[in-house]
Amino acid sequence: MLEIKGLRTVFPTSKGEVVAAKDVDLTMEPGQIIGLVGESGCGKSVTMLSILRLVPHPGRIVSGQVLFFGEDLVKKSPLEMRRIRGKEIAMIFQDPMTTLNPVFKVGEQIRESLRIHGIMSEQAGSWPWGARYRLQAERDKVIQLMEEVGIPSPQARYHEYPHQFSGGMQQRALIAIALACEPRLLLADEPTTALDVTIQAQILDLLRRINETHGTGIILVTHDLGVAAEFCEEIVVMYAGQIVERGPTDEVIQRPLHPYTRGLLRSIPRITREKRKLEPIPGVVPDLANLKYNCAFYDRCDAALPKCEHDELELRDVGGGRLVRCVLY
Numbered sequence: 001m002l003e004i005k006g007l008r009t010v011f012p013t014s015k016g017e018v019v020a021a022k023d024v025d026l027t028m029e030p031g032q033i034i035g036l037v038g039e040s041g042c043g044k045s046v047t048m049l050s051i052l053r054l055v056p057h058p059g060r061i062v063s064g065q066v067l068f069f070g071e072d073l074v075k076k077s078p079l080e081m082r083r084i085r086g087k088e089i090a091m092i093f094q095d096p097m098t099t100l101n102p103v104f105k106v107g108e109q110i111r112e113s114l115r116i117h118g119i120m121s122e123q124a125g126s127w128p129w130g131a132r133y134r135l136q137a138e139r140d141k142v143i144q145l146m147e148e149v150g151i152p153s154p155q156a157r158y159h160e161y162p163h164q165f166s167g168g169m170q171q172r173a174l175i176a177i178a179l180a181c182e183p184r185l186l187l188a189d190e191p192t193t194a195l196d197v198t199i200q201a202q203i204l205d206l207l208r209r210i211n212e213t214h215g216t217g218i219i220l221v222t223h224d225l226g227v228a229a230e231f232c233e234e235i236v237v238m239y240a241g242q243i244v245e246r247g248p249t250d251e252v253i254q255r256p257l258h259p260y261t262r263g264l265l266r267s268i269p270r271i272t273r274e275k276r277k278l279e280p281i282p283g284v285v286p287d288l289a290n291l292k293y294n295c296a297f298y299d300r301c302d303a304a305l306p307k308c309e310h311d312e313l314e315l316r317d318v319g320g321g322r323l324v325r326c327v328l329y
């Protein structure tokens with residue numbers, strides 16, 4: 001369904017060029033759920049925005065391909081992209097309150113996404129429906145969508161404004177907007193980060209149900225390896241703009257290969273009998289405009305060797321569906 005090859009997205013800054021996505025390769029089958037994890041600033045959002053060609057100015061994609069069912073999205077015209085966004089590939093953005101428009105009723109905002117892509121008029125075909133009937137059909141569909149994402153009393157809440165919705169309900173409304181056109185791929189950028197743990201679990205349940213009933217492929221972006229482990233079949237770990245490890249979830253959790261993944265695992269709390277100290281990864285994500293070593297993780301790595309400084313690094317296939325970018329393998 002999706003095949004990203006050698007994607008490179010850069011931001012020119014006063015300190016030099018920041019390579020926010022550095023030769024990203026990623027493949028995904030229809031209906032799959034993939035978790036993209038990594039610390040803040042490692043390029044997760046930029047990679048998602050690159051897929052939809054929504055990288056904010058002055059950032060730009062300098063090379064690579066984003067094949068969606070074999071068609072390269074990097075080469076599409078702005079008009080073609082507008083048709084694909086929302087209809088074929090939808091995205092849920094990081095912060096619900098800034099994505100919903102505060103001055104429009106929530107129901108109307110969901111209806112807007114149906115209208116833009118002409119969903120109801122398509123289904124109505126050549127029926128001699130007046131505009132009023134179509135409006136009613138669209139409203140019915142919106143109510144049905146609101147029900148599906150678990151917004152209680154949708155008839156009444158259709159007419160409410162975003163500020164009357166709680167954080168969790170706003171997120172559900174955004175998911176309804178994303179689902180309106182039944183996209184084949186859903187990019188969910190930290191959809192639960194702003195929510196408390198109970199609501200977080202409900203939203204993840206909802207996403208899983210959508211995946212099961214509609215076969216929607218999902219890329220879940222999260223900085224929380226624990227969330228990705230529970231929710232995704234495969235985990236992709238990103239560091240400093242690069243994918244450093246990929247593999248089936250159970251394998252990655254039980255036998256992490258890259259020292260960065262091992263560090264991430266040691267820093268998440270787990271309920272076990274034995275007391276275990278949480279170990280943060282020492283240091284911080286390096287300045288992307290000024291990378292000193294060939295391996296961006298070199299100066300934080302507990303397994304670093306002298307050759308890590310200079311040796312060429314590629315994402316290597318180590319068998320069993322696992323890929324890792326590290327000289328140790």
Ligand SMILES: Nc1ncnc2c1ncn2[C@@H]1O[C@H](COP(=O)(O)OP(=O)(O)OP(=O)(O)O)[C@@H](O)[C@H]1O
Nearest residue numbers: 011018020039040041042043044045046056223288
């Ligand atoms: N508008 C911008 N201008 C300049 N640099 C940017 C811009 N947006 C992103 N970047 C650079 O791209 C890098 C990756 O940013 P991105 O938003 O993809 O991180 P992220 O992994 O999504 O982090 P978070 O978990 O905080 O959302 C940042 O470290 C930053 O250096």
Ligand SMILES: [Mg+2]
Nearest residue numbers: 044045046094
């Ligand atoms: Mg982000």
